[in-house]
Amino acid sequence: MPSAEAGQGVEKPSWTGVLDEKEFASLHQLKDPDAKAPPLRGEMVRIGEGQAYLSLPKLPKGETPAAGVLVIHEWWGLNEHIKRWTDRLAADGYAAVAVDLYGGTVATTREQATEAMRAVDADDAIETLMEAHRFLASDPRIQAKKRASIGWCFGGGWSLRLAMSAPDLDAAVMYYGSLIREPARIARIRAPMLGIFANQDRSIPPDAVDAFEAAMKKGGKRIEILRFDANHAFANPSSARYDEKSATAAWARVRSFLDETLRAQTGTFDLGERKVQFSVPAGWKLSQPKPMRVIDFEITDGLQCYVSVLNGDGGGLAPNIRRWEAQLTAEPSTDEAIAGLPKVKVLGVDSVFASIDGQYDKGDDRIDARLLGVVCPLDGRTVYVKMIGPRDLVTKHESDFRAFCKSMR
Numbered sequence: 001m002p003s004a005e006a007g008q009g010v011e012k013p014s015w016t017g018v019l020d021e022k023e024f025a026s027l028h029q030l031k032d033p034d035a036k037a038p039p040l041r042g043e044m045v046r047i048g049e050g051q052a053y054l055s056l057p058k059l060p061k062g063e064t065p066a067a068g069v070l071v072i073h074e075w076w077g078l079n080e081h082i083k084r085w086t087d088r089l090a091a092d093g094y095a096a097v098a099v100d101l102y103g104g105t106v107a108t109t110r111e112q113a114t115e116a117m118r119a120v121d122a123d124d125a126i127e128t129l130m131e132a133h134r135f136l137a138s139d140p141r142i143q144a145k146k147r148a149s150i151g152w153c154f155g156g157g158w159s160l161r162l163a164m165s166a167p168d169l170d171a172a173v174m175y176y177g178s179l180i181r182e183p184a185r186i187a188r189i190r191a192p193m194l195g196i197f198a199n200q201d202r203s204i205p206p207d208a209v210d211a212f213e214a215a216m217k218k219g220g221k222r223i224e225i226l227r228f229d230a231n232h233a234f235a236n237p238s239s240a241r242y243d244e245k246s247a248t249a250a251w252a253r254v255r256s257f258l259d260e261t262l263r264a265q266t267g268t269f270d271l272g273e274r275k276v277q278f279s280v281p282a283g284w285k286l287s288q289p290k291p292m293r294v295i296d297f298e299i300t301d302g303l304q305c306y307v308s309v310l311n312g313d314g315g316g317l318a319p320n321i322r323r324w325e326a327q328l329t330a331e332p333s334t335d336e337a338i339a340g341l342p343k344v345k346v347l348g349v350d351s352v353f354a355s356i357d358g359q360y361d362k363g364d365d366r367i368d369a370r371l372l373g374v375v376c377p378l379d380g381r382t383v384y385v386k387m388i389g390p391r392d393l394v395t396k397h398e399s400d401f402r403a404f405c406k407s408m409r
Contacts, residue, residue: 040053040055040080040083040084040087041055041087041090041091042054042055042056042083042086042087042090042096043055045097047097047099047128047131047132047135048127048128048131050099050100050103050128051078051100051104052078052097052098052099052100052132052135053071053078053082053083053086053097053098053100054086054095054096054097054098055083055086055087055089055090055095055096055097055098056090056095056096056141056142057090057091057092057093057094057095064095064141064142064143064144065093065094065095065142065144066093066144066145066146066262066263067093067094067095067144067145067146067147067148067170067258067262067263068094068095068096068097068136068137068142068144068146068147068148069089069094069095069096069097069136069147069148069149069150069258069262070096070097070099070129070132070133070136070147070148070149070150070162071085071086071089071096071097071098071099071149071150071151071155072098072099072101072129072149072150072151072152072154072155072156072158072159072162073098073099073100073101073102073151073152073154073155074151074152074153074154074155074233074236075107075113075114075116075117075153075154076106076107076108076113077100077101077102077105077106077107077113077116078098078099078100078102078106079106081236081237081238082098082155083098085098085150086098089150092255092258093263093282094258094262095136095141095142095144097132097135097136099128099129099132100128101120101125101128101129101158102116102119102120117154125158125161126161126162126165129149129158129161129162129165129166130162130165130166133147133149133162133166133169146170146171146261146262146263147168147169147170147262148169148170148171148172148173148191148258148261148262149162149163149169149171149172149173150172150173150174150175150254151173151174151175151177152175152176152177152233152235152236153175153176153177153232153233154177154178155175155177156174156175156176156177156178157174157177157178157179157180158177159172159173159174159177160172160174160177160178160179160180160193161180163189163190163191163193164180164185164186164188164189165188166191167188167190168190169190169191170191170261170262171191171192171193171194171257171258171261171262172189172191172192172193172194173193173194173195173196173254173257173258174193174194174195174196175196175235175250176196176197176198176201176204176232176233176234177204178204179204179208179209179211179212180212181211181212181215183215183218183219186215186216186219186221187219189216189219189221191261192222192223192224192257192261193216193221193222193223193224194223194224194226194253194254194257195209195212195213195223195224195225195226196225196226196228196235196250196253196254197209197225197226197227197228198227198228198229198230198231198232198234198246199227199228199229199230200229200230200231200232201231201232202232203232204232206227209225209227213225224257224406226249226250226253228243228246228249228250229246230243230246231243234246234247234250235247235250235251252399253399253403255399256281256399256400256402256403257403259279259281259282259403260279260281260403260407263282265279265280265286266278266279266280267280267286267295269294269295269307269309270294271309271378271379271381271383272379272380272381274379276347276408276409277408277409278295278404278407278408278409279403279404279407280297280404281397281400281403281404282400283299283400284297284298284299284305284400284404285297285298285299286298289306290306292308293306293307293308294307294308294309295307299397300393302362302389302390302393303387303388303389303390303393303394303397304386304387304388304389305385305386305387305397305401305404306385306386307383307384307385307386308383308384308386309381309382309383309384310381310382310384311380311381311382312380312381312382313377313382314375314382314384317338317352317375318333318335318338320373320375320384321333321338321341321352321354321356321373321375324354324356324371324373324386325356325358327358327360327371327388328356328357328358328359328360328369328370328371328388329358329359329360330356330357330358341353341354344374344402344405344406345406346374346376346383346385346405346406346408347376347378347383347408347409348409349376349377349378351374351375351376351377351383351405352374352375353372353373353374354371354372354373354374354375355370355371355372356370356371356372356373357369357370357391358370358371362390367390367391368390368391369388369389369390369391369394370388370389370390370391370394370395371386371387371388371394372386372387372388372394372398372401373385373386373387374386374405385401385404385405387401
């Protein structure tokens with residue numbers, strides 16, 4: 001469904017920076033006829049022969065954004081929903097510009113959307129995208145050193161096509177967009193890609209996603225695929241298929257992916273003769289490692305995250321899991337439960353992921369706590385990644401923790 005228009009009413013959320021999913025959805029699900037949607041944050045600008053919507057982050061005077069994101073609309077056109085997405089990205093610190101591939105047409109019915117989509121000339125569309133890509137680097141208000149693209153449905157397919165046409169694109173995100181599997185076209189992609197798909201999507205079914213992922217990997221391309229038990233358009237709050245839980249999880253990974261590829265600080269540590277590179281999530285700072293650690297992060301008071309490397313199996317998986325449980329006065333797990341812990345890919349290896357809830361003492365208080373731990377056996381050593389702190393803080397930073405683990409290579 002097309003997005004709701006301003007003036008149909010919404011309870012106005014405060015502009016406090018990054019919009020969480022509930023705040024974002026509230027801009028679309030307009031129910032009170034007497035209320036008004038908060039104003040859009042950006043402005044229309046001219047790029048080449050067409051119009052685009054530009055939204056800039058709030059920065060100290062004289063500063064320019066570190067990175068830019070090119071936003072590509074769904075088959076409805078450059079409507080308010082896409083402008084809200086553009087504002088959302090600006091709230092996250094990016095210069096965001098949403099192109100118009102329909103020349104001003106905004107569809108409100110499926111018939112209009114189909115007609116507008118079929119009228120798009122492929123060569124003209126790529127030229128428009130390339131002009132916007134150059135705009136992010138050259139406009140004096142922006143001068144982005146790194147640039148990414150993001151699109152949904154119709155726009156998701158064009159995000160992929162831009163990655164094939166712009167060798168200097170730094171990252172590309174596609175939500176349930178049309179797929180291309182020809183090896184010659186895939187070979188042109190240089191940017192790391194994040195693909196987000198819905199298992200109930202009849203237009204892009206799971207087997208088509210499998211084939212695309214296999215073709216990308218066969219071509220040596222960096223691709224991450226997320227699949228959700230949802231339907232097409234699940235990330236659009238103005239769609240009848242909107243799925244808040246899936247949209248929340250997808251947005252969390254999109255944020256961390258863009259952070260990793262566009263603006264993250266990087267670091268390294270030695271693993272025997274191998275040097276491991278990693279990305280530092282936004283807001284985290286590297287600090288001097290304490291004994292027995294190769295990486296230590298400063299995040300916020302009461303929250304720790306660090307990496308340790310031990311020879312061999314480090315004393316064994318089960319003893320280490322039980323030692324972590326003992327830290328939180330949690331009941332020790334059985335061997336069977338430990339053997340059934342989920343796995344995540346870290347440094348190319350299936351690694352155990354543990355999430356342990358319990359309590360620990362902080363000053364004179366006994367607080368609810370959570371520990372996240374990853375155990376990665378590699379090259380005759382074991383890499384341990386651990387985050388521990390108050391449960392609400394660990395929950396808030398879990399997507400960053402996972403992104404950090406995935407970034408190691």
